[in-house]
Amino acid sequence: MAFRKKIDPSLKTNNDTGFGSNPGSYGGRFINKDGSFNLRREGISFLNRFSVYQRMLTMPRWKFITVIIVFYFAINLLFTIAYLITGTTQLQGLLATTPWATFKEIFFFSTQTFTTVGYGRINPVGDGANFIASIEALSGFLSFAIATGLIYGRFGKPRSYLAFSDYALISPYKNITALMFRFATYKDNHTLTNVEIKVNIALRVDEEGEPVYKFYDLTLERNKVDSLPMNWTVVHAIDDKSPLMGFTMDDIIAADVELYVLITAFDDVYSSPVLQRTSYTYQEMKFNAKFVPMYRESEDGRTTVLELHKLNDIAEVRV
Amino acid sequence: MAFRKKIDPSLKTNNDTGFGSNPGSYGGRFINKDGSFNLRREGISFLNRFSVYQRMLTMPRWKFITVIIVFYFAINLLFTIAYLITGTTQLQGLLATTPWATFKEIFFFSTQTFTTVGYGRINPVGDGANFIASIEALSGFLSFAIATGLIYGRFGKPRSYLAFSDYALISPYKNITALMFRFATYKDNHTLTNVEIKVNIALRVDEEGEPVYKFYDLTLERNKVDSLPMNWTVVHAIDDKSPLMGFTMDDIIAADVELYVLITAFDDVYSSPVLQRTSYTYQEMKFNAKFVPMYRESEDGRTTVLELHKLNDIAEVRV
Amino acid sequence: MAFRKKIDPSLKTNNDTGFGSNPGSYGGRFINKDGSFNLRREGISFLNRFSVYQRMLTMPRWKFITVIIVFYFAINLLFTIAYLITGTTQLQGLLATTPWATFKEIFFFSTQTFTTVGYGRINPVGDGANFIASIEALSGFLSFAIATGLIYGRFGKPRSYLAFSDYALISPYKNITALMFRFATYKDNHTLTNVEIKVNIALRVDEEGEPVYKFYDLTLERNKVDSLPMNWTVVHAIDDKSPLMGFTMDDIIAADVELYVLITAFDDVYSSPVLQRTSYTYQEMKFNAKFVPMYRESEDGRTTVLELHKLNDIAEVRV
């Protein structure tokens, strides 16, 4: 593969995204659209690299609920077996006459103990069953505490709630050429404050015949706003200071271009800093297109309307 | 509508409040007194733009309690119906003899299960009722966890607890003319630390015959204090560097002036950053008035008294 | 009262502590030793200026426990009365035969419902008692949620855990005269990070015959350390740049001197910023004394020992 363009060697490279200079034929993207890194860890045990809390915090809601229900049935099954091993004579009030009915009755007794409902029709009289019941009630108690922690952790986890345009555009802009993408807040009554953005670019360049990835900071027209109630179009001017100066679409493909976007802000719903990463690869770039406005005034002229369905609406720019 | 005043074109505009340059006949205010943005979102489903947690966190207390009580009765009604469908023979200990009495008795049994009280006079004996009860107890368990999360979230949500003067004043001040407003902390034992303030102004100006909104940063006499135990009068000097230089009240009305106020601080009750937005439109500005002091010493000279009822007390300034 | 010393008028005053320039005969201190402000609010209703959550968070432990116990008995008393009004026939299983015994039995039934223990010997059979019990169980449920929130809030509240020397000292120090005080962390395994300190001084000065309080920033030998595992002696050099230049003890008394100390840091036990205020009035200043070291090596030379009982140990400095 040929490298069409030479990049001005005086431009300062960096490695702010924390990747080493990757040699050669690297094919994938470094940062996924959702902001996660395309990275795998080896040489460390599963338990050491796995964080239950983080996983429970970030999994989808339906998965979270499934985990809770499965856990609930599994732990009650376990205690049911323990009661059965201890013997059914240690429990008072059982009505069942068959083994399967007894199993079910004890299972439900177990749920009544675990959830601390404790109707009491069935109740432990033997030491063994009493001991198991006291441990089960404590387990229920603590499981509840853990569930509360997890649920609050999920609720209270600050999120940026930003939607990004699918494409980054390269087109004429105010007498120059610029690279642009945009994003918007999509939750009602959600305003980010002190929003800062940093964009880095990875380019595959030819170094003494070898392909090497280099990283550059992209200068932005604006990299900070006080308030972000609506949308923001991020603009990088492709001028002499830009590593993309003179690039055609073919050059961009040849250079395996990837943009790394890092946005930090303060969220006052959670009174917490939030951050969002995303990326644009060369497949997600378009030439000679510009974004159309995505807001309008309401009919009565009293409210601004953010038109989120227009986030990806672009218009051709005649060159 | 005529634009009486020209603004010095060398003054730098910005868009720190995140609004685009709005053309024309825009009539409403951008930021409401309570700091929320006058903004509506379109083109996104209700579920995607609605945040239950945020809503539960910010709704008034009486509404929050109502939601909880309605939820409590609704979910118990649902489980009551489930028990009824399963059949009343699956429950032991019912005393009722009429359908309506049975319904009520099962409803109350349901509340005893949901809250995990579980008196046990009525208790499930059939598999169906047992299963529903085990699910209901789990639901109660988890609802409690959610309630705990929400209640803690509401308690723990940092707030700035600032009261602002109703009006911004424009009047002579130390040899110049200044725009002023003031605010005060109104909670006992509440001191904000590292308080910073930023004020932007939106002005409707005439650009090639078309009315356009422009945004300027207002330079403040002081934009940071270490501690804010009492009140603070914010002062913007209307001098050559000010976009308001030479404005009369009529100019201010014609320019549809709106001040955007953003205050950030650290709150040590919550050990968290807090922020507060508010705004002043031209209807909330007065000429030739000044604020009277809103604190005094106590009778024994040992304590400072912050007189919050004087927050809006002004005196005429003779020009 | 005479003002012995004139302060260099070129020194910049400030009002970083958020107090206005207080005229005259002001006698008390502005900031108390514990960092609270000597301030009272007027002209606002008790409910608006009182924050239950903040109060519950900051009250001493024994008070907090008392409030919980009193609340527990009060709410159960309330529900007991409700059950009594509904009529004792609505409850099944009562053993009592006298009014007082019935009252007690219902009170304990109420506690069993509120805490969701629900033994079930006594249980509601009438609609009224059933309804009250369902509301009481919900109240218990929610009270528990609130208690959890409050207890976590108290636990999780970041504190600086700093102890300050009782006195500030003014004495010769490295060829100059300096004002010094010191503080130390006193909790085991407690290290503050990125600790910054700011010291302001309030002085009563003579302005056209009228006594007026002025505020100055004190320049410190060092105002930031990366880590504070032990103690820190804060040093302000009394040189030409100091408002205290040339002050004798009598001048200090006449000027009604008060130092305002504000310390901010990051605490990694709570992963949160913390801050601490305190003050020194002229009554808490001593001349010609210096602090003696408050740490030593352990006998085996392997550990540093912070001697907190020496925090206030001073030695005379011969002038």
Place this chain on the structure above:
Amino acid sequence: MAFRKKIDPSLKTNNDTGFGSNPGSYGGRFINKDGSFNLRREGISFLNRFSVYQRMLTMPRWKFITVIIVFYFAINLLFTIAYLITGTTQLQGLLATTPWATFKEIFFFSTQTFTTVGYGRINPVGDGANFIASIEALSGFLSFAIATGLIYGRFGKPRSYLAFSDYALISPYKNITALMFRFATYKDNHTLTNVEIKVNIALRVDEEGEPVYKFYDLTLERNKVDSLPMNWTVVHAIDDKSPLMGFTMDDIIAADVELYVLITAFDDVYSSPVLQRTSYTYQEMKFNAKFVPMYRESEDGRTTVLELHKLNDIAEVRV
């Protein structure tokens, strides 16, 4: 002990680590590998310097669970004794006929009350037992709240999850000599943002014949990265500006060298700042070795693989 090397006296010392200049024969390390300080507090009561919450938050999981279980049995034992003192006639439904069986039965009744299970077979009828039960249920209630707080506190405690190389290396690096160590994030999907590092060095030097410890800031090739998804090799160039200029291994031993490392970052799993301290003593330094790369591409070239087992892999550098 001789001090081989003189350090350039123009180099600025500091005391950013918060230790005083320790004279003499000091033998241990100041900061332990795990980042804690080698420090003991004296002259303050155990209760004042001990923080239950901090201890419960940071103890290993198995210890935490043990504490909970021990507490559970201890408090139930306590209440059992209280019930026994009140008299077994105050409880209804006991089946036991021997003192030991009665003790066990009441103990299990106590656990049923504490966990609010309340089966009800055994239930209090006397005033004394009723009162104790109402207090026990409240205690259970509150213990649960405390457990929830502690468990959430443990879950929600932000941690840096960084692994450090065992050794710091001193070897030729890009035409100069450099001191290097490295660290890596080891949790899946864990990326630190805005990572800053500060390295200080403690050296024992000869001051008028007396050994004294001095502290210097080490200039780093890079002291900040935007994102840290993988690993970072920290490099200090040993040039004229370095206090280590010209040091041999013997000099380093003689100077009792200790590096203090402080890393601060933002963690977006917890939306919180995190920090990590560690240290390297002269025993943990090696000459003429360099780190081998610890990442590679996956077989399909689409993913970067972080090889955590290579964290300490070094190669000899021929000089």
